[in-house]
Amino acid sequence: MSSVVDEAASGPRAVLGPVASPAAQSLLGGLAAAAAWFGVAALTMFWPDKPESDWAYTGDFAALCGALAIALVLATIAGIRFAGMQRVRRFVPWLLALSLFLAVWEVVTAKLGLLPLPFFPPPQAILECVIDDRALLGTGMFASLRLLATGYLLGAAVGFVTGVAIGWSRLANYWIHPILRFVGPLPATAWLPLAFFIFPSSFSASIFLIALATGFPVTVLTWSGIAGVNSAYYDIARTLGANQRFLVFKVAIPAAMPHVFVGLFMGLGTSFAVLVVAEMLGVKAGLGWYLQWAQGWAAYANMYAALLIMALLCSGLITLLFRLRDRLLAWQKGLVRW
Amino acid sequence: METREVSTSLAHGLSDMKRRELSRRSILTFAGAFGAAAPFGVFGAARALTAPSHIPGGPPICRAAAGGEPLQGPPRQVKLAWNANAACTVAAAVAKERGIFANHNLDVEFVNFGGTTDQLLEAIATGKADAGLGLALRWLKPLEQGFDVRITTGVHGGCIRLLGSKAAHIDSLDSLRGKTIGISDQASPAKNFSAIFLAKNGINPVQDVEWRQYPANLLALAVDKGEVQAIAEIDPLPYLWLKDGKLNEIFTNLTGEFASRTCCVLAIRGSLIRSELPVAAALTRSISEAADRVANDPADAAAVYSSYGGKGSVDDLTAMYRTHTHYNHPVGAPLKQQLLLYTDELKAVNVIKKSTDSAKFAERIYLDVLS
Numbered sequence: 001m002s003s004v005v006d007e008a009a010s011g012p013r014a015v016l017g018p019v020a021s022p023a024a025q026s027l028l029g030g031l032a033a034a035a036a037w038f039g040v041a042a043l044t045m046f047w048p049d050k051p052e053s054d055w056a057y058t059g060d061f062a063a064l065c066g067a068l069a070i071a072l073v074l075a076t077i078a079g080i081r082f083a084g085m086q087r088v089r090r091f092v093p094w095l096l097a098l099s100l101f102l103a104v105w106e107v108v109t110a111k112l113g114l115l116p117l118p119f120f121p122p123p124q125a126i127l128e129c130v131i132d133d134r135a136l137l138g139t140g141m142f143a144s145l146r147l148l149a150t151g152y153l154l155g156a157a158v159g160f161v162t163g164v165a166i167g168w169s170r171l172a173n174y175w176i177h178p179i180l181r182f183v184g185p186l187p188a189t190a191w192l193p194l195a196f197f198i199f200p201s202s203f204s205a206s207i208f209l210i211a212l213a214t215g216f217p218v219t220v221l222t223w224s225g226i227a228g229v230n231s232a233y234y235d236i237a238r239t240l241g242a243n244q245r246f247l248v249f250k251v252a253i254p255a256a257m258p259h260v261f262v263g264l265f266m267g268l269g270t271s272f273a274v275l276v277v278a279e280m281l282g283v284k285a286g287l288g289w290y291l292q293w294a295q296g297w298a299a300y301a302n303m304y305a306a307l308l309i310m311a312l313l314c315s316g317l318i319t320l321l322f323r324l325r326d327r328l329l330a331w332q333k334g335l336v337r338w
Numbered sequence: 339m340e341t342r343e344v345s346t347s348l349a350h351g352l353s354d355m356k357r358r359e360l361s362r363r364s365i366l367t368f369a370g371a372f373g374a375a376a377p378f379g380v381f382g383a384a385r386a387l388t389a390p391s392h393i394p395g396g397p398p399i400c401r402a403a404a405g406g407e408p409l410q411g412p413p414r415q416v417k418l419a420w421n422a423n424a425a426c427t428v429a430a431a432v433a434k435e436r437g438i439f440a441n442h443n444l445d446v447e448f449v450n451f452g453g454t455t456d457q458l459l460e461a462i463a464t465g466k467a468d469a470g471l472g473l474a475l476r477w478l479k480p481l482e483q484g485f486d487v488r489i490t491t492g493v494h495g496g497c498i499r500l501l502g503s504k505a506a507h508i509d510s511l512d513s514l515r516g517k518t519i520g521i522s523d524q525a526s527p528a529k530n531f532s533a534i535f536l537a538k539n540g541i542n543p544v545q546d547v548e549w550r551q552y553p554a555n556l557l558a559l560a561v562d563k564g565e566v567q568a569i570a571e572i573d574p575l576p577y578l579w580l581k582d583g584k585l586n587e588i589f590t591n592l593t594g595e596f597a598s599r600t601c602c603v604l605a606i607r608g609s610l611i612r613s614e615l616p617v618a619a620a621l622t623r624s625i626s627e628a629a630d631r632v633a634n635d636p637a638d639a640a641a642v643y644s645s646y647g648g649k650g651s652v653d654d655l656t657a658m659y660r661t662h663t664h665y666n667h668p669v670g671a672p673l674k675q676q677l678l679l680y681t682d683e684l685k686a687v688n689v690i691k692k693s694t695d696s697a698k699f700a701e702r703i704y705l706d707v708l709s
Binding site: 054116117118192193196197200201202280281282283284289292293295296297298299300 | 456459460476479480483484485486520523524525526548550551552553555556559560563565689693
């Protein structure tokens with residue numbers, strides 16, 4: 001069987017010769033990427049910044065690019081000996097594109113000054129903000145995570161319970177459904193004054209806002225999941241002697257789990273948006289707080305630095321959620337993609 | 339056929355009648371295209387011939403039409419960005435409603451930014467508005483970042499108040515030590531001024547007090563809940579809260595050495611100043627005249643502000659305007675001096691970078707368009 005595949009593949013390979021082998025491709029690709037990053041480093045270092053500018057971290061940025069280039073060279077060389085390192089080959093096109101993007105950005109902002117300040121700072125300005133403000137950004141990250149985690153878990157739990165209640169009990173459905181329809185879609189900013197008045201502290205008000213934003217999609221999708229369970233499952237379980245409790249906990253909820261995870265994913269997305277609004281309310285540190293402060297000072301480099309960290313954070317949290325899903329719903333691993 | 343060889347390439351393969359139609363149609367199409375393109379061409383040529391030379395940065399020199407001449411021609415349309423929530427920018431409204439803009443041959447359209455006034459600066463710098471009225475202490479830090487905007491005149495002094503909670507026994511400057519002050523946002527001019535004032539009176543604004551941010555209209559509620567013991571905000575909100583009786587006024591931006599300082603300024607976008615200096619001058623003069631009018635007749639100003647949906651009754655607003663200094667609207671060298679003082683003070687409280695040269699900065703952000 002494999003000989004047929006080899007026959008078919010050896011045609012073009014025979015033409016390309018030694019260049020076509022995976023090892024050779026990995027070597028060439030890795031070296032090309034390293035060369036590109038060396039190019040960015042050299043460009044940043046040896047082309048002087050435009051006059052009357054004061055970016056202190058130009059050299060550091062060049063050093064960082066150079067370090068990445070050296071790491072790529074080492075990985076490529078290691079790939080000659082260890083076939084496992086040849087996975088670097090997959091990232092080569094993206095590395096090349098990224099280095100090109102950084103080179104263009106550097107030239108257009110720091111070297112030629114074509115784009116207007118303060119809207120378009122160069123890469124070294126953002127690096128400067130990340131390094132100089134690392135303490136503030138670090139505490140901000142933890143404060144935001146704390147707020148987000150509390151609000152999200154609370155909202156997800158309440159939303160899940162409400163969804164199961166609506167899906168299972170006709171009475172609950174009758175009373176809660178209209179409230180859900182009316183209150184759910186409202187944006188968090190509309191609630192801000194009311195929440196602050198009702199709740200004893202601004203922290204609890206912020207938690208409420210995030211929980212509300214998370215709970216709404218979780219409720220709707222949990223309810224859909226419960227309502228969509230195949231009625232044959234209930235019949236089968238009943239013939240085996242299941243009581244109501246068993247039907248809810250061992251039949252309906254597990255069957256609804258795929259929908260629940262979609263709801264959790266949507267809730268996570270909306271909670272990020274509400275986080276920035278919730279941090280307008282009496283917080284002492286946080287990424288949203290830092291964003292607003294930077295915006296008020298028109299310090300856009302700081303704003304972009306905070307946005308970068310926020311993007312990495314949010315992406316990481318969603319990845320975590322999907323890892324959890326892959327474990328719990330192992331039989332449905334590839335059905336929702338991230 | 340040997341005849342009609344000229345146009346066979348264009349109309350190859352078509353019948354005779356179609357060929358004729360095509361040629362007539364094509365003639366008409368060409369004529370129409372020329373007719374439509376002609377005005378554009380004329381305008382383009384005119385613009386190219388009369389384009390002013392671009393002088394980046396400094397004030398234009400050897401100008402034939404200086405700022406002293408009145409504006410000619412039809413009323414010039416200008417977009418003025420303002421924040422209707424800040425009662426002290428009423429000079430703009432008065433200038434519009436009482437015909438002062440019209441007297442200077444300006445047709446001003448207001449662009450309202452309900453939120454923080456740093457958005458006004460962005461709007462002016464990106465050309466969405468031509469000028470804006472806002473607080474100097476909010477704009478100085480963003481202007482350091484390099485917006486192409488120039489401050490041409492002060493508008494008035496006063497309107498920032500720091501109030502202490504009576505319940506928490508905040509009645510003097512010293513009682514603020516170790517307490518939390520509520521502000522509307524981290525770049526708020528009330529916060530900046532309070533930090534400056536505290537620093538000048540021996541209280542470290544970074545270590546001796548704490549600042550917490552709440553939406554502006556919820557600050558009094560934050561005091562009630564005990565989350566903060568003092569609040570710093572811009573009129574009319576703190577003036578109205580004072581009337582409720584639960585707060586003491588600790589200081590304002592007219593206290594002590596700040597009595598002669600201007601608070602709000604008019605800023606105009608750099609490209610407008612460079613290309614149409616008389617318009618910038620007319621705008622500046624209108625605002626100055628309107629400010630004088632507010633100083634002389636605060637009741638009228640209060641009525642105008644109310645008609646724009648401003649908060650507070652006409653009587654309250656009138657009394658409030660009497661506490662501001664609307665006759666204080668410096669231009670030229672006094673304005674530059676005040677901007678320099680503010681810059682130095684903001685450096686002392688770590689808002690403006692220590693490496694910024696105050697004199698150069700003040701020179702870069704202001705312009706005297708009236709002389």
